[in-house]
Amino acid sequence: MPAITLPDGSVRSFPGAVTGAEIAAAIGPGLARAALAMEVDGVAMDLSREITADARLRFITRKDEAALELIRHDAAHVLAEAVQELYPGTQVTIGPAIENGFYYDFYRNEPFRPDDLPAIEAKMREIIARDAKFVREVWEREEAIEFFEAQGERFKAELIRDLPAGETITIYRQGEWLDLCRGPHMRSTGDIGNGFKLMKTAGAYWRGDARNPMLSRIYGTAWRDNKELEAYLHQLEEAERRDHRKIGKAMDLFHIQEEAVGSIFWHPKGWKLYRNVEAYIRRRQEAGGYEEVRTPQLVDRRLWELSGHWEKYRKNMFIAEVAEEDTMLALKPMNCPFHVQIFKQGLRSYRELPMRMAEFGACHRYEPSGALHGIMRVRAFTQDDAHIFCTEDQIAAETVRFVALLERVYKDFGFESFTVKFSDRPEIRAGSDEVWDRAEAALKSACEKAGVSYTLNPGEGAFYGPKLEFVLRDAIGRDWQCGTIQVDFVLPERLDAEYVTPESGRARPVMLHRAIIGSFERFIGILIENYAGRFPLWLAPVQAVVATIVSDADGYAAEVAQALSAAGLAVELDVSNQKIQAKIREHSLAHVPNIRVVGRKEAETGQVALRRLGGASQEMHSLAGAVALLKAEATPPDLRP
RNA sequence: GCUGUCAUAGCUCAGGGGUAGAGCACUUCAUUGGUAAUGAAGAGGUCCUGGGUUCAAUUCCCAGUGACAGCACCA
Numbered sequence: 114m115p116a117i118t119l120p121d122g123s124v125r126s127f128p129g130a131v132t133g134a135e136i137a138a139a140i141g142p143g144l145a146r147a148a149l150a151m152e153v154d155g156v157a158m159d160l161s162r163e164i165t166a167d168a169r170l171r172f173i174t175r176k177d178e179a180a181l182e183l184i185r186h187d188a189a190h191v192l193a194e195a196v197q198e199l200y201p202g203t204q205v206t207i208g209p210a211i212e213n214g215f216y217y218d219f220y221r222n223e224p225f226r227p228d229d230l231p232a233i234e235a236k237m238r239e240i241i242a243r244d245a246k247f248v249r250e251v252w253e254r255e256e257a258i259e260f261f262e263a264q265g266e267r268f269k270a271e272l273i274r275d276l277p278a279g280e281t282i283t284i285y286r287q288g289e290w291l292d293l294c295r296g297p298h299m300r301s302t303g304d305i306g307n308g309f310k311l312m313k314t315a316g317a318y319w320r321g322d323a324r325n326p327m328l329s330r331i332y333g334t335a336w337r338d339n340k341e342l343e344a345y346l347h348q349l350e351e352a353e354r355r356d357h358r359k360i361g362k363a364m365d366l367f368h369i370q371e372e373a374v375g376s377i378f379w380h381p382k383g384w385k386l387y388r389n390v391e392a393y394i395r396r397r398q399e400a401g402g403y404e405e406v407r408t409p410q411l412v413d414r415r416l417w418e419l420s421g422h423w424e425k426y427r428k429n430m431f432i433a434e435v436a437e438e439d440t441m442l443a444l445k446p447m448n449c450p451f452h453v454q455i456f457k458q459g460l461r462s463y464r465e466l467p468m469r470m471a472e473f474g475a476c477h478r479y480e481p482s483g484a485l486h487g488i489m490r491v492r493a494f495t496q497d498d499a500h501i502f503c504t505e506d507q508i509a510a511e512t513v514r515f516v517a518l519l520e521r522v523y524k525d526f527g528f529e530s531f532t533v534k535f536s537d538r539p540e541i542r543a544g545s546d547e548v549w550d551r552a553e554a555a556l557k558s559a560c561e562k563a564g565v566s567y568t569l570n571p572g573e574g575a576f577y578g579p580k581l582e583f584v585l586r587d588a589i590g591r592d593w594q595c596g597t598i599q600v601d602f603v604l605p606e607r608l609d610a611e612y613v614t615p616e617s618g619r620a621r622p623v624m625l626h627r628a629i630i631g632s633f634e635r636f637i638g639i640l641i642e643n644y645a646g647r648f649p650l651w652l653a654p655v656q657a658v659v660a661t662i663v664s665d666a667d668g669y670a671a672e673v674a675q676a677l678s679a680a681g682l683a684v685e686l687d688v689s690n691q692k693i694q695a696k697i698r699e700h701s702l703a704h705v706p707n708i709r710v711v712g713r714k715e716a717e718t719g720q721v722a723l724r725r726l727g728g729a730s731q732e733m734h735s736l737a738g739a740v741a742l743l744k745a746e747a748t749p750p751d752l753r754p
Numbered sequence: 755g756c757u758g759u760c761a762u763a764g765c766u767c768a769g770g771g772g773u774a775g776a777g778c779a780c781u782u783c784a785u786u787g788g789u790a791a792u793g794a795a796g797a798g799g800u801c802c803u804g805g806g807u808u809c810a811a812u813u814c815c816c817a818g819u820g821a822c823a824g825c826a827c828c829a
Contacts, residue, residue, distance in 0.1 A: 662787075
């Protein structure tokens with residue numbers, strides 16, 4: 114006698130085992146038509162599943178956000194069926210729902226190419242039109258393995274073999290086709306609807322491991338209806354327009370060329386933007402008790418051997434040799450060992466701790482070619498690096514202090530939201546388990562004190578210690594680690610850093626590796642996308658253009674530009690022989706935040722007209738007023754009164 | 755690094771076995787026009803690099819390099 118509690122609190126009792134479909138039908142024909150699946154005590158299930166005991170039940174309809182995952186998962190199954198119908202002999206592997214859509218990985222000799230997608234998509238629509246029911250079956254393990262092996266599906270057979278003993282093995286049929294699957298699914302292929310589209314092909318390693326064979330992956334996007342699909346496709350186009358590589362070119366900020374792969378040529382405007390960011394960070398850090406240092410680029414391998422990098426990181430390091438000498442130098446991939454060298458000069462006292470040592474450190478890392486991405490992932494970059502030498506007792510307070518600084522900075526740059534990941538001990542690591550226990554515990558308690566909530570990123574810590582990662586999202590939806598703080602008990606030991614304790618003994622400092630924006634290159638890339646090139650005034654590389662209407666005003670325009678420039682603003686003067694419409698258009702397209710228009714009238718009255726980017730109207734100011742206004746608006750957030 | 759796609763003017767791109775085009779940008783001339791494109795003329799290319807096929811290759815084939823997408827990587 115199962116009693117079913119519905120979301121509105123009402124309870125319905127049934128004489129015996131009852132399926133979701135039957136319950137929906139009992140409630141009403143409308144619901145029976147709309148219900149795609151159900152949640153029983155919070156677990157999503159097929160409508161055809163029987164409920165035998167009391168349960169809380171919620172139906173999932175198309176209106177429900179939860180329908181998206183079902184549609185995407187079902188679409189993946191239909192994709193696999195379509196592919197096997199069109200390309201017999203292709204082996205299936207796995208095909209999950211993902212953010213915005215789904216994919217399926219196939220194994221075949223010839224990988225799929227973009228040209229293959231239209232035919233596959235057409236076949237999918239055919240299968241959906243067939244509206245075949247999804248039928249769930251429970252199979253015996255051996256039976257399932259034998260079946261898939263007989264079909265030549267060795268990947269599926271492997272998957273089943275690796276399922277934990279005792280796990281129920283379920284198969285879902287749709288018409289003639291079937292797949293190993295945990296479910297749940299909707300009622301039939303027709304429930305998928307038309308709001309989907311195959312997007313791209315790609316290679317992907319079997320089980321995500323580069324030592325395994327490469328599979329051919331097909332990505333699709335799927336939504337509840339065509340309108341949602343169109344909206345998503347439109348959003349993708351919009352995101353593409355914000356791409357920092359496009360804007361960087363259009364605004365003449367930087368370029369990269371073949372002879373220096375992974376390194377940036379910063380153009381005047383891009384470098385101005387860079388320096389604006391740098392100056393701001395420098396001021397924030399100085400105010401936050403950091404002292405800035407500068408350390409060498411090229412250092413003898415002996416130091417890297419001591420630090421452990423030579424052993425663990427060598428394949429990512431650029432090496433330099435000189436014919437005259439029998440030495441091998443390496444370009445630094447990071448700054449930490451060098452800061453320890455500074456710490457070690459002289460005898461340090463506990464009184465000096467915490468010592469916060471900052472460097473805008475230029476680092477080189479040989480990143481795999483496929484990893485490079487615009488200015489976001491490069492081989493030569495500059496970190497806003499700092500190392501805090503402190504006692505174990507100071508870890509929590511320093512972490513709290515750092516998180517506060519980071520939040521302040523992100524807010525000033527316009528990022529209201531970011532995610533935090535806690536990465537704990539990796540498989541390959543330095544230091545004993547006891548040391549790791551302490552480091553992880555210290556960082557966790559610091560998170561609590563700082564009120565930081567995080568998701569766990571197991572096994573992703575640095576080899577010397579656990580870390581917090583602060584992640585920002587770019588225009589295309591990719592996540593990038595920017596800020597980080599990492600607890601390190603290992604390097605001070607390896608490089609023999611110590612300080613004098615109050616008892617006149619010697620002790621090892623703990624090192625906190627930390628960065629707020631991570632690297633200037635990556636962070637500026639994200640800034641560009643976040644603002645779509647329309648930077649707030651304090652960051653904008655060109656803050657105003659003075660544009661003339663007639664050449665009679667050239668002299669006065671120069672005076673205006675001079676006055677703005679003297680007030681510290683980045684100003685350009687446009688006295689070119691063009692109509693004012695053309696000038697407005699040109700500078701608007703270049704995202705110049707302010708255009709000061711000067712004609713005969715202004716020259717006579719000593720005024721300036723201001724047209725703001727995106728605005729259609731103008732404001733009139735006196736010259737002194739105009740200077741004061743822009744100067745105030747261009748003040749970086751940390752310098753505002 | 756792996757799989758796939760791509761590489762033509764400064765930029766965005768079209769084209770095609772007989773050494774090449776558009777728009778924008780650039781230069782010059784005319785124009786002095788009041789808030790998102792004034793007009794005209796001109797200049798600009800080893801069609802990524804190296805090999806092969808061919809009477810002939812920028813075009814077809816192979817390799818390399820680089821870019822892009824995804825995967826792997828990101829201490």
